[in-house]
Amino acid sequence: MIQPQTRLNVADNSGARELMCIRIIGTSNRRYAHIGDVIVAVIKEAIPNSPLEKSEVIRAVIVRTCKELKRNNGMKIRYDDNAAVVIDQEGNPKGTRIFGAIARELRQLNFTKIVSLAPEVL
Amino acid sequence: MLTAALRSSSSSSLLRRSWQRVLPASQRGLCSSSIVAGSNDGGGDRRSLLELGEVEKILTDVRADDVKVIPVGKRCDWVDYMVIATGRSTWHVKNIAEALIYKARFVKQKQKGVERMMLPSVEGQEEGKWIVVDSGRVIVHALDENARAYYKLENLWNSDPSHKEPSQDLAKAFVKIRPKNNSKKRVQTSA
Numbered sequence: 001m002i003q004p005q006t007r008l009n010v011a012d013n014s015g016a017r018e019l020m021c022i023r024i025i026g027t028s029n030r031r032y033a034h035i036g037d038v039i040v041a042v043i044k045e046a047i048p049n050s051p052l053e054k055s056e057v058i059r060a061v062i063v064r065t066c067k068e069l070k071r072n073n074g075m076k077i078r079y080d081d082n083a084a085v086v087i088d089q090e091g092n093p094k095g096t097r098i099f100g101a102i103a104r105e106l107r108q109l110n111f112t113k114i115v116s117l118a119p120e121v122l
Numbered sequence: 123m124l125t126a127a128l129r130s131s132s133s134s135s136l137l138r139r140s141w142q143r144v145l146p147a148s149q150r151g152l153c154s155s156s157i158v159a160g161s162n163d164g165g166g167d168r169r170s171l172l173e174l175g176e177v178e179k180i181l182t183d184v185r186a187d188d189v190k191v192i193p194v195g196k197r198c199d200w201v202d203y204m205v206i207a208t209g210r211s212t213w214h215v216k217n218i219a220e221a222l223i224y225k226a227r228f229v230k231q232k233q234k235g236v237e238r239m240m241l242p243s244v245e246g247q248e249e250g251k252w253i254v255v256d257s258g259r260v261i262v263h264a265l266d267e268n269a270r271a272y273y274k275l276e277n278l279w280n281s282d283p284s285h286k287e288p289s290q291d292l293a294k295a296f297v298k299i300r301p302k303n304n305s306k307k308r309v310q311t312s313a
Contacts, residue, residue: 090246090248090249090251091245091246092246092249092251092252092269096272096273096274097278104200107200107256110243110245111245112243112245112254112256112261113245113246113252113254115200116201116204116254116261116263116275117273117278121198121199121200
């Protein structure tokens with residue numbers, strides 16, 4: 001349940017460290033974003049000497065939420081932090097490697113590129 | 123990247139614990155192997171997904187460069203083969219993707235003759251930099267040369283299956299290190 005002003009970790013090596021959500025892409029007036037939603041975020045903290053700098057506005061897709069993700073078979077997946085992967089306008093990840101486990105739902109939501117870079121898919 | 127590794131390792135270990143806590147409740151109703159099945163297994167006959175041999179044939183027909191097939195079945199349970207191909211230009215990359223889709227849609231669908239079929243999904247088709255054609259157990263990545271050099275996908279999947287985050291040596295983590303004094307002020311050594 002990510003909403004504007006939410007701080008998210010960055011789960012890739014794009015150069016950003018922490019993002020703050022400012023808008024959820026999709027239908028207007030949407031309250032919360034979950035795993036697999038694209039958000040517009042501003043970089044609050046970045047690694048020095050990286051292509052992304054602080055206070056840059058970028059798009060990201062949410063890959064981990066503290067709010068559990070429910071599946072049809074009754075399984076729920078709950079992470080310990082909120083994290084996102086920085087993407088560009090076309091949906092390609094800006095970083096080259098993803099950290100942490102990724103939920104399988106991202107494959108159905110057309111983020112197979114992120115799933116194929118992930119070390120572990122749940 | 124140490125902090126990133128720490129964060130992801132702690133979150134994934136706690137995730138497994140919280141994951142297991144919820145699982146026993148669902149085990150009563152459904153078998154646990156349904157987790158691995160995923161949503162791609164719909165009925166084996168109704169799919170016009172591409173097999174590995176067909177993919178290789180199409181890629182040689184389209185004359186894609188540097189085709190590599192990597193068996194990732196051991197380390198990933200959601201896919202068996204990753205095929206990487208390079209296109210010489212944006213148009214070539216789009217052409218590779220279209221050839222695969224054409225084969226899946228027209229040739230196989232006409233053969234099987236079923237109306238409702240699961241076609242391989244394509245991502246990134248408008249921009250011809252990295253197109254992914256996802257057909258179940260085989261995923262084809264069509265990249266152009268810049269993207270291939272940038273993402274280095276073979277390094278990701280060719281490394282040994284037991285590639286995890288570098289395990290922190292617990293003994294070393296708790297060793298006290300005397301801080302180096304870089305300031306001009308002389309340290310007061312207690313007499």
